[in-house]
Amino acid sequence: MSIRQGILAMLADGPRHGYQLRVDFEERTGSTWPLNIGQVYTTLSRLERDGLVVALDGGDDDTHKPYALTELGRAELAAWFATPVHREDRPRDELAIKLAMAAEMPGADLHAVVQAQRTDTMRALQDYTRLRRAADAAGDDLSWPIVLDSLIFATEAEVRWLDATEERLARRRATTARTTSDGAAEAAATADDGEAVR
Amino acid sequence: MTAVLELLEVSRVHGSGATAVNALRGVSLQVGAGEFVAVMGPSGSGKSTLLNIAGGLDSPSAGEVTVEGVALAGMTRADLAQVRRRSVGYVFQELNLIPALTAAENVALPRELDGVSTRKARAEALAALKDVDLAGVAGRFPDELSGGQQQRIAIARALVGPRRLLLADEPTGALDSVTGEDVMKLLRSRCDEGAAAVLVTHDARLAGWSDRVIFLRDGLMVDDTGTPPTAGSLLTGGAGR
Ligand SMILES: Nc1ncnc2c1ncn2[C@@H]1O[C@H](COP(=O)(O)OP(=O)(O)O)[C@@H](O)[C@H]1O
Ligand SMILES: [Mg+2]
Numbered sequence: 001m002s003i004r005q006g007i008l009a010m011l012a013d014g015p016r017h018g019y020q021l022r023v024d025f026e027e028r029t030g031s032t033w034p035l036n037i038g039q040v041y042t043t044l045s046r047l048e049r050d051g052l053v054v055a056l057d058g059g060d061d062d063t064h065k066p067y068a069l070t071e072l073g074r075a076e077l078a079a080w081f082a083t084p085v086h087r088e089d090r091p092r093d094e095l096a097i098k099l100a101m102a103a104e105m106p107g108a109d110l111h112a113v114v115q116a117q118r119t120d121t122m123r124a125l126q127d128y129t130r131l132r133r134a135a136d137a138a139g140d141d142l143s144w145p146i147v148l149d150s151l152i153f154a155t156e157a158e159v160r161w162l163d164a165t166e167e168r169l170a171r172r173r174a175t176t177a178r179t180t181s182d183g184a185a186e187a188a189a190t191a192d193d194g195e196a197v198r
Numbered sequence: 199m200t201a202v203l204e205l206l207e208v209s210r211v212h213g214s215g216a217t218a219v220n221a222l223r224g225v226s227l228q229v230g231a232g233e234f235v236a237v238m239g240p241s242g243s244g245k246s247t248l249l250n251i252a253g254g255l256d257s258p259s260a261g262e263v264t265v266e267g268v269a270l271a272g273m274t275r276a277d278l279a280q281v282r283r284r285s286v287g288y289v290f291q292e293l294n295l296i297p298a299l300t301a302a303e304n305v306a307l308p309r310e311l312d313g314v315s316t317r318k319a320r321a322e323a324l325a326a327l328k329d330v331d332l333a334g335v336a337g338r339f340p341d342e343l344s345g346g347q348q349q350r351i352a353i354a355r356a357l358v359g360p361r362r363l364l365l366a367d368e369p370t371g372a373l374d375s376v377t378g379e380d381v382m383k384l385l386r387s388r389c390d391e392g393a394a395a396v397l398v399t400h401d402a403r404l405a406g407w408s409d410r411v412i413f414l415r416d417g418l419m420v421d422d423t424g425t426p427p428t429a430g431s432l433l434t435g436g437a438g439r
Contacts, residue, residue: 115413119421122238122402122411126423129406133386152403159402166240 003035003043008052008069008077015056015066018044028143052076095158099165110169118162125155201264202363202394203229203252208261209417210247221247223417224261229396231362234389236405237398239414245398246367248414252396253286253365254278265363283312287356289369293348295340295355302327302336305355312359326354329384346377353381357388364388364395370404382407 003025010016010024018040025035044067047053052073056066069077095117102108132148210222221244229235237245250256251263254270263270265285270278295304306323310316327333330350340348349369356364364385370378382404385395389409397408405411410424 115415115421119411119413119423122405123423125402125406126408126411129403133407152406156401156403156406163240163400170240 002080003039004047005077005080007040007043007047008073008080011053011067011069011073012077015068017064017066019064021067029147047073103169111166114162114166114169118159121155121158121162125152125159128152128155201228202231202233202266203227203396204262204264205248205252205258206262206264208248208251208258208263210244210251210256211259212247220417222251222258225414225417225419226261227412227419229363229394231392231394232389233410234386234395234397234408236408236411237396237414238400238402238405238411239420243414244417245414247417249365249367249396249398253288253363254282255288283308284359285362287358287361287364289353289356289364289366291368293340293352295348295351297340300337300339301332301343301351301354304340304351305358308355309359314359322358323354326358327351329357330354331380350377350381353384357384362393364393366395367398368400369397370399370401378404379407 006025006029007021010021010028016024018037021044022035022037022040025033025040044053048055048067050072052070053067054070056068099110099113099117102110102113128148128151132145132152135145135148205225205227207224207226208222209220209224212219212221225244225248227235227248237248239245247256251258252265254263254265254273257263257271265281268281270281273281296307299307302320302323305326306316306319309319309322314322324333324336327336330353332347332350332354335343335347340351343351353366353369356366366385370381378401385397386407389395397404399405410422412419412424413421
């Protein structure tokens with residue numbers, strides 16, 4: 001998530017100082033991406049350097065200086081909203097890499113890896129669902145439920161992918177078992193041990 | 199925590215001899231008042247068997263089942279039927295609506311069988327239909343309603359009256375995803391009022407509404423979101439299966 005564009009978007013509502021930006025950011029996205037105040041000030045000074053925001057007078061000290069969007073900043077924000085986020089631009093999925101590695105690793109129990117992940121992912125899904133229930137009940141603004149829905153759907157997709165991976169694994173096991181029982185009988189015990197048989 | 203449902207080392211063997219299937223193998227589970235448990239697992243892992251046993255529709259080959267503190271084993275047929283009617287609400291894939299009865303009559307039927315007066319049963323049925331947003335079709339017959347509406351009537355029938363244990367086996371099959379969530383809201387609110395619910399589903403988004411997800415595989419409970427994850431032992435080979 002780009003803090004830079006997030007800050008520009010919040011400034012589109014009117015000038016704000018750093019602390020306020022941090023509070024607003026968390027309000028709109030929940031505590032999904034907690035920001036520290038240092039990140040906010042660093043980002044603001046870079047945006048100022050690039051001419052996308054200006055510091056206004058009025059604050060008694062640096063930390064209370066309000067910032068406002070410039071025309072250039074407004075254009076950058078419009079461009080951000082107009083551009084879809086390409087999937088390739090997102091960070092690599094560590095989990096997919098982990099399972100791919102486990103699948104080829106002798107002695108790794110892929111079933112156990114998948115199940116442990118599924119339990120953890122389901123726990124996250126329960127948390128997001130609970131948060132969204134609370135947000136719906138509170139009749140909050142739209143931003144937070146939208147973020148939560150994004151997390152809920154992405155998490156659901158992960159569970160489905162884990163299910164599919166497990167089915168793939170079961171199919172592989174079935175074929176391996178069949179092949180080995182056609183051949184040497186004692187190999188069946190090894191086949192049941194799973195992934196080591198290739 | 200008062201356990202509304204308790205399974206203790208429950209096993210179930212379907213069939214016998216060479217064709218025997220170990221559908222459940224020593225499953226223990228407690229569901230307390232207010233608790234919403236989801237059961238997930240691949241097809242054939244024993245989910246429906248678990249639910250049928252929990253509701254007294256099937257009996258375990260070994261182990262004990264207790265509903266609201268009363269052991270189901272050794273009950274007379276009549277007593278068991280009464281527990282099933284009074285304490286347990288079921289929603290299954292097969293709706294089993296009676297075609298000759300209106301929506302309201304279908305929902306009121308289990309209460310009338312319970313000896314509740316016709317008037318009171320009808321009032322409860324209308325309230326349950328209102329909960330599933332079907333107050334408007336109370337007088338219609340099942341074949342005058344859409345698949346999704348029939349399913350919601352079956353849900354209203356399961357929720358009617360003061361049932362304390364709600365059992366649902368893939369209850370949202372014919373429902374779109376919004377309605378599926380509505381059904382979860384209903385189950386959730388019944389639990390918040392003190393009922394216990396067990397939902398079998400393969401839909402992770404629906405299971406997300408639960409307090410606890412248990413995972414079955416080949417008749418064994420292999421994991422549980424209620425317990426913190428055990429680190430390590432993931433690379434110890436097939437022993438953990
Ligand atoms: N009445 C029955 N007779 C014989 N086998 C059965 C019967 N009911 C279920 N089984 C078998 O028991 C296992 C578990 O079935 P079930 O509980 O329906 O699983 P799930 O609901 O998870 O798909 C399966 O192998 C199934 O074929
Ligand atoms: Mg089933």
